Amino acid sequence: MQIAFLTDIHSNREALTAVLAHARARGAQRFVLLGDYVGYGPDPEWTIETIAGLVAEGAIAIRGNHDEAAVGGVNGMNSNAAQAIDWTSRQLSKASLDFLSKLPLSVIDDDRLYVHADASAPHRWLYVVDGEAARHSLEAAETRLVFSGHVHVPAIYGLSNIGKLTPFRPQPGIAIPLLAQRRWLALIGSVGQPRDGDPAAGYALYNDYSAEIVFHRVPYDVETTAQKIRAAGLPAGLASRLFAGH
Template sequence: MSRVLVLSDIHGNLDALEAVLRDAGKVDTVWCLGDVVGYGPQPKECLHRIANLPGLICVQGNHDAAVTGKLDLYAFNREAILSIQWTRAQLSADDVEWLANLPEKVEFDDITLTHGSPRNPIWEYLLDLNTVQVNFSHFTTSFCLVGHTHIPVMYTYFNRNGNGKDEGYVDWMIPQPNQKIRLIPRSIANPGSVGQPRDRDVRAAYAIYMPESQQWELRRVEYDIRAVQQKILAAGLPSRHASRLEEGW
């Protein structure tokens, strides 16, 4: 049975990425849901590490797009702008080209992969149920995997017909670490963030997916946060990028 490593929002945090790769063990393929770079102190190293993973499928995140010039920097806050400008200076022309060539959305078999949402792959956040429900009409596969919010979550659309009308509704849950869940068709799942979790759990987040059984398992792993904070400050990046790592927001 094949094992897929699903990860997102690495954000230049090599220490967290290496911890995830060690914890995940042997996998058959890797699905990366975007934002390899941004915020963190080792964007080049993270890009090269991701690019060489086995069977990689990677989509473009908003920070990846901003580094390539695809997005207007002023769509971001001041600290994110400083990080994007610094990141650009660390990458080679080939690195930037690799990011620029990432697709916004990938569909295959019963899976859609994207960063923000199926409706707006680069920028839209799936944080409220109204936005989530609208997005179910923007993909036709059984499952859609997203990142961007840095929060592990799962949404499922249930089509409840009554009086000839679609009275569908969205249910949601926050998976617990190491909890094995069978994905129900018409689900959107988010593995959380490797490099900058925002759910008040400082551990790096990722998921293992088993396509044959449609089993989804959220995982969390500790890494040396202090070491990454020191690298952020030594690089002259905004101190907020360091402080939020130990607070998980």
């Protein structure tokens, strides 16, 4: 089965629309959504309605820190993120807020753990930014595979049975076998606000039969999203950063 992993959509309608079409065209049979559907971007209500529709069709959705903040209030965010969450909370319907409030922090699915941030303490929203953090997250998980978001940069870490951790930087379109003799952490990147210098939306397809994962980048209409961010009165930097992918 081909499983499409999407994360950090951040209310970016154009990016999500492009990614869903790309994944379906490549045979995605199931969607796993790793959190942060809102925040930063201009289309929170549409995004949640779309995610809820996917869940109704069998997708799994995890809660992210921006989703939690939209429901419960800002805590520890920078000024741009806090301003965007305040605006977002006022755009969301009661049904969408209720949907976000009921999302789980993590889900175990066969040999896979789905979590937005670090697996050792999902509620603390710790960033997995290096090998030490990746090891900590992997060692805390009970599963062979961990799929996460939060950092907006795609990466893979493999942990051997003798404790050697190897980082990989995935290249778009190139299949990476998640070999059975290792445990693996896959950081999926971001649909709606990539931060690796590439503005194209990012997601990954995992084949649970061949145990191969392929990361994809999908160009989308960045200008339209940026214009909507400005029109909503959100911080201008949230628009300009989309063009640079940072």
